[in-house]
Amino acid sequence: MVSSVENVAGKAYDYVVIGGGTAGLTAASRLVEYFPDRSVLILEAGESNLDDPKILLGGQFGSTFGDPKYDWIFTTKPQKHHYDKVMTWNRGKGLGGSSGMNFYVWTKPPKESIDAFEELGNPGWNWKSYQELTMRAEDFTEATEDQLKELVHTYKAEYRGRGGPIKTTVPATAVSLTKGFLDSLQNMGVRLLDDPYGGDITGCWQAAVSLNREAQWTRSYAATAYYLPNKDKPNFTVLTEANVARILLDGEESSGGVIATGVEFTHGGKTYSVKVNKEVVVSAGTIKSPQVLELSGIGRRDVLETAGIPVKVELPGVGENVQDHTLCAISYELDPKTGPKTFDVLRNPKLAEEQAKLQKAGADNLYRYGISAYSFLPIQTMNPNGAPEIIEGVSKLVEEQIKSGKLPPGLAEQYKIQLRTLKDAHVPDLEVIDVNCFMSHRSAPEDGKAYITILAVLQNPFSRGTIHIKSKDPLEQPDIDPALFENPYDLELLKESVKYTKRMAETEPFKSLVTKEVDPGKENSTDDEIREYLRNYAHTCWHAIASNSMLPRDKNGVVDPNLKVYGTKNVRVADLSVLPLHIASHTQSAAYYVGEKVADILKSA
């Protein structure tokens, strides 16, 4: 249960998990279950935020953004290819981490994305294990009879988990819009998949969401699914508002690895520590996990020395290789005659109150709706004529970079896989999502109007960013440099998905649903105009990974395939920072995968 600092400070725990977010709560809860005789402590920087309607009720996308109770509100360094603008990177703070603020979309990547981890030197990290562990995490409930009358939803039982902690289901949607989007894609020749959870996602399809139908369709996330059922177990302790400053390390790397003896944290302005008997698991997320390692003396020598931190383990890969999904929102005003209610209604406090009353009464309402229609496509489908030139351009640039020998260690191997993916006309490079409300980043929505936004998202970026500490102060946010569009082909590829979306919007039945393209607008339709629009308004999709990549040490790896930090005896990292190469998917299922996986690794250690 959530404890007090007086009960925790100075004590010893078998496992100390840093960060009670998506992967951290998953790992800790499984350890509690697997080892009833061993004590597990979570130190979470945020509040517990349990039973909070801002988290539990769906449909309120972005409502916790900018509020420090829920959001770290990270900002990036000014981005050269974004007119020196800084970007805001929202991230969940509090129990559940980003699973408590995300858009509860439940998707899985194509098989190829995950098998690439194994190919990069990580035995056992493959599609088979992803499928096994994410199905272990999941408890899927089918669409209701009423839903099926309005919109046929197909699925294959063998791809859906049953009995796991995370409840997933088919969300209610504005049917005419969801159907309009999927039908227009099919009219453009895109195949409709029966089920996108078996490792093949190329085509268009309906996805599930992580809502709990049995609990009034409220959010099912790491806190409700993993923490609450285990909270009263005697071997489980959680301390919130505990910002970890560093891992206390003893010994030398040369004598078989440094050893974690404790963890130091701040709480209420004071500094405390706990002792660790067995292992420390760092699960503070892609942005904060490299910070915790660097503050502990693990990382790039120049970064540590500049901050005045003695080097315990020199690991040049910490905070490097950062990859994010970048999106462009294409928004349309809806014809009032088409009439479906969109999430825009929730912007109006009076109408939102009406929806809240329906929710309390257990009736159909927008707080139980979700985003459910997607398409993941290769560049060859999005632009059959232009694809060869783009592929040739990227190949030439990347092959020159490889030949120059100037790439950081390990990147050439990643690029070779990325080029293979790009050349493969079956594996997706880009995603388009139907979101039934206003969500673009140039204009503001008008009161009383309804919108549909298509998010076009780049899946396999070539640019690589960095995340490093600015100082030894654990409360100072690290420097985040996503290196947006540093590789110009990231912009080219994203541009193609914007053009494709615009063409889709000119195809029936979508065409008859909308009255006006708001953003980027018809005035931004040529290649140059779209490029310029992207340089101004491209946005993060909140999916950054790889700042502590799981790769061989000489390839800038930070953790080995057992998630152990090189040069240490008992420090592991388990969150999205370990994924070495980006996946074509939203990322929460990957975070549950990593959390389940580290618990399995420790079980068999």
Ligand SMILES: Cc1cc2nc3c(=O)[nH]c(=O)nc-3n(C[C@H](O)[C@H](O)[C@H](O)COP(=O)(O)OP(=O)(O)OC[C@H]3O[C@@H](n4cnc5c(N)ncnc54)[C@H](O)[C@@H]3O)c2cc1C
């Ligand atoms: C706005 C948004 C929308 C998203 N939408 C979707 C979606 O719809 N579907 C999907 O699949 N994915 C989505 N994602 C992505 C997905 O939710 C995340 O990738 C995933 O939850 C990350 O899990 P994690 O365990 O790596 O990190 P997190 O869940 O972020 O956990 C990190 C935890 O560590 C804590 N912490 C950090 N530093 C410290 C410290 N020094 N001491 C103690 N604790 C610390 C944090 O407070 C947090 O609780 C979204 C993400 C965001 C931000």
